[in-house]
Amino acid sequence: MTQNQPNQPNSPQPNASPHAVPAKTISSKSWPFAEQALAEREASHRRRALRSLTPIDTLHVSREGQTLLNFSANDYLGLAKHPQVIARSVDYTQRYGTSATASRLVAGAFTIHEQLEAQLSSSLGHEAALLFGTGFQANSTVIPALVGNDAKETLVLCDRLVHNSLVKGILASGARFIRFPHNDMAALERQLKKGAEKYQRLMVISETVFSMDGDRADVDALISLANRFNAFLYLDDAHALGVLGPDGMGLGARRPGVDLLVGTFGKACGAAGAFVTCSEQLRDYLINFCAGVIYTTALPPGVVGAVSAALDLIPNLEAERQHLATEAQWLRHQLEELGYGTGGSESQIVPAIIGPEAETLALANHLETQGYLATAIRPPTVPANTARIRFALSCHHQREHLGGLVDAIAAQAA
Numbered sequence: 001m002t003q004n005q006p007n008q009p010n011s012p013q014p015n016a017s018p019h020a021v022p023a024k025t026i027s028s029k030s031w032p033f034a035e036q037a038l039a040e041r042e043a044s045h046r047r048r049a050l051r052s053l054t055p056i057d058t059l060h061v062s063r064e065g066q067t068l069l070n071f072s073a074n075d076y077l078g079l080a081k082h083p084q085v086i087a088r089s090v091d092y093t094q095r096y097g098t099s100a101t102a103s104r105l106v107a108g109a110f111t112i113h114e115q116l117e118a119q120l121s122s123s124l125g126h127e128a129a130l131l132f133g134t135g136f137q138a139n140s141t142v143i144p145a146l147v148g149n150d151a152k153e154t155l156v157l158c159d160r161l162v163h164n165s166l167v168k169g170i171l172a173s174g175a176r177f178i179r180f181p182h183n184d185m186a187a188l189e190r191q192l193k194k195g196a197e198k199y200q201r202l203m204v205i206s207e208t209v210f211s212m213d214g215d216r217a218d219v220d221a222l223i224s225l226a227n228r229f230n231a232f233l234y235l236d237d238a239h240a241l242g243v244l245g246p247d248g249m250g251l252g253a254r255r256p257g258v259d260l261l262v263g264t265f266g267k268a269c270g271a272a273g274a275f276v277t278c279s280e281q282l283r284d285y286l287i288n289f290c291a292g293v294i295y296t297t298a299l300p301p302g303v304v305g306a307v308s309a310a311l312d313l314i315p316n317l318e319a320e321r322q323h324l325a326t327e328a329q330w331l332r333h334q335l336e337e338l339g340y341g342t343g344g345s346e347s348q349i350v351p352a353i354i355g356p357e358a359e360t361l362a363l364a365n366h367l368e369t370q371g372y373l374a375t376a377i378r379p380p381t382v383p384a385n386t387a388r389i390r391f392a393l394s395c396h397h398q399r400e401h402l403g404g405l406v407d408a409i410a411a412q413a414a
C-alpha cells in the first residue's frame, strides 16, 4: 500500500469527487444586519480584511510576492521555528496522532496533557494547571464558571484596557462589573471599598503586560489590594510568559495572592492553546463546571509537544530576554525622538501611538512598501483616537533591522 502524499500547494485534490459541487457557488441567505454592519464599517473606513502571507523564516514573511520583515508577530522568542520545538511537535504527532480525538472528560485525557500540566504548575508555582484550546476560550469560559450562580452577589473590577476575551467572559458571567481606569490602583481601591459594602464576592481582573500598549500592571499592588479586600485575583499573563518574571515564566509566576493565572501558548511559546494555573480545588471545579473544558476537543499532541519543548527552553533564554529588553528600549527612544508617543511601554511590545486612523494606516502602508510588516491597530481594538502601529519585537531582531525600520518611519514623517 502506498502512503498518501501531502498535497502540493495549488495541486488538484487527488481524491476530489468528480460529482463535487464546484467551490464558491453556495451562498448564504441575505442577512440584512450583516450587510448593514459591513456598510457602516466601510463608510467609517474601518472595514477589515484578511491578507494572506507565507512565513519564510523567524523574521520574514512573503506577501503578494514581496518579502517583509515582520514586526507584528507575537513569537517573541522565535520559538515557532525553533528546531527543538518543531522536533518534539513532530515526535508527539508521530507517536500519538494529529488529534486528541475527544474532549478530556470523554477519551481525550492523554498522559501528555497531564505531564504538560505538571510542568506548568511546577514552573509557575501554583498547585495545579489546566489546559485550554485557546486563551480566548479560557478567558471567555473560566470567568463565567467562577462567577457561577452567584452573579448578583459578585462584583468584577477589571482594568479598562483588558483583552476582549476577558470582557466577553465577564459579560457572559452576568456579574455586575466596573472597569477601573487603566492601571489606576487608587481608583481600584476606592471601587473595592465601595463594592465590599454591597457585594458578597469581589473579583479583580487585569493583564500583567497589556497587549496593545506593552505596559505592565502593578502586580504587587494588585496582590495587596486583592488580599486586603478578600477579592479573587485573576491575572492574564499572555504577553509576559516567556519574556518577563522569574526564569521568564511571567509576571504572575510564583506569586502568592494570585488566585488564577492565565497564560497562552500562541505568543512566546511559539505554539497555540492556553492554560490556567490555580489551586487543585479550582482545577477540579473547572473540570466539572467550565464549558470551555467540558465541551471541546483536547489540545492536539503536536501542540502539546511544541509547548513542552518551549517550556524546557524558556528558562535558559535569559540572554535573548535581555536582548529583547535592550532593543525595545532603543526603539522606544528612537520613536520618541521622532515625536511618537509610546505610552507606558515597558516590554517587547512597543506602540507608536499616532491617534488619527488615516495617518496610522498611511504609515503602515508606507512601511509595507519599504519591506516592513507593521500592522496598524485601530478602534475598536484600541480606544478611540489612539490608533497605533504596534511593534512586537523578536529576540531575533537585530539593531540593523530596527535601524532600517526607524529610517523608514523617519522618511515618512519627513
Ligand SMILES: Cc1ncc(COP(=O)(O)O)c(C=O)c1O
Pocket: 133, 134, 135, 136, 137, 139, 163, 165, 207, 211, 236, 238, 239, 264, 265, 266, 272, 273, 274
Ligand atoms: C491578553 C490576552 N489574553 C488572551 C488572548 C487570547 O489568546 P489566544 O490567542 O490563545 O486566543 C490574547 C491574544 O490575543 C491576549 O492578548
